[in-house]
Amino acid sequence: MEHIELFFKSIFIDNMVFATFLGMCSYLAVSKKVSTAVGLGAAVIFVLAVTVPLNWLLDQYILKEGALVWLGPEYAEYDLSFLSFIMFIATIATMVQLVEIIVEKFSPSLYNSLGIFLPLIAVNCAILGGSLFMQSREIPTLGLALNYGIGSGIGWFLAILAIAAIREKIRYSSVPPALRGLGITFIVTGLMAIGFMSFGGMLTGGDEGEEKESTEVSIQKEEKKEVDVAEDEKTKELAEITKETEK
Template sequence: MENLLNIFVRSVFIDNMIFAYFLGMCSYLAVSKTVKTSFGLGIAVVFVLLITVPVNYLLDNFVLKAGALSWLLGESAANIDLSFLSFIMFIAVIAAIVQLVEMVVEKFAPALYNQLGIFLPLIAVNCAIMGASLFMQERGYANIGEATAFGLGSGIGWLLAIVGIAAIREKLKYSNIPAPLRGIGITFIVTGLMAISFMSFLGINL
């Protein structure tokens, strides 16, 4: 349980997809103009990560790795290595889940669907989503519980980042910002300052 909590907290604050690795910056910068829209997209990203990371964990450990098919083929699977298919299989899982999310949002929240526009289906090519699955594979989590904790934490970390910058950008509209820095310039500066503030969590040892 402590290990799961450690993985979750690290993925939210220390290994934050935005502030530690700058993954998913495209939709982070483009959609973060209002808190409401940012929160909607953030929830969608949390859901996609919560589903895709554990599903890709199972896919990697029981289908793709060398000898992973031993549960199905027995000893004859020892020489079977499908790890070269990791990228395309991970992308297929992500695309399927994103398509599901898009249909649900369009059905139950059409206003949010219209506000998000093209950025909702673009979750499928959001590098934060693919990055989480590749980090999961690289770090070799011991079980699906750890992979799920990492996926959930990564999603919540991304949600905190985009909602945080959206709240600040709403206030910046009423601030006296020098003309050359207005718009994307001040957004990059604030993002850098937020990344520095998140670095303070590096001292946490659970």
């Protein structure tokens, strides 16, 4: 249940584009055609799915305070968390270079259409944001880190795919001259962000229901305790009265 909840939250509620507005430069520049948006979105999913678990391992076993205890008790006090940014960016850059080589080898047309924005994934704040959010939220297991990376990538993919499809249709629409280009794109992005935020109630309703049930149970227990205490006091008073009458 935890895996499913984290997966859908990272796609819809904590969407990289619509919730935190990360990766907007690539989102706006490469979303003029659906074909290029699909290619870049798939590359982002792959990079996030690989870098978030790798950076989780780096954080758990090298960077965080006490992570080096596996080397021996004398290393238990070491804290290398100040190297997080450098290590995370190095991992991301390595994976982006791998993606660039693969795309250039197997799809030269996509490589040419993406242009400079494919190597710029290395400095895409959405990719680094995935690893930093993973670290700040203290995701406990490697499986959840992989889940979060894939979900965040799919969320970014859906965002750029949706805006690319809309921009292709807008090209044949009568948009006011003052809003043509990025103006109408920002307006549509804001409207889609509102739509994605509506999923929050769907995914948190179960938690609220469970909390409500637990509070009702606790109230019933407290009321039962109060009734039991009142009955005990009454029985004590009756016992005292019977003793006095017997005397």
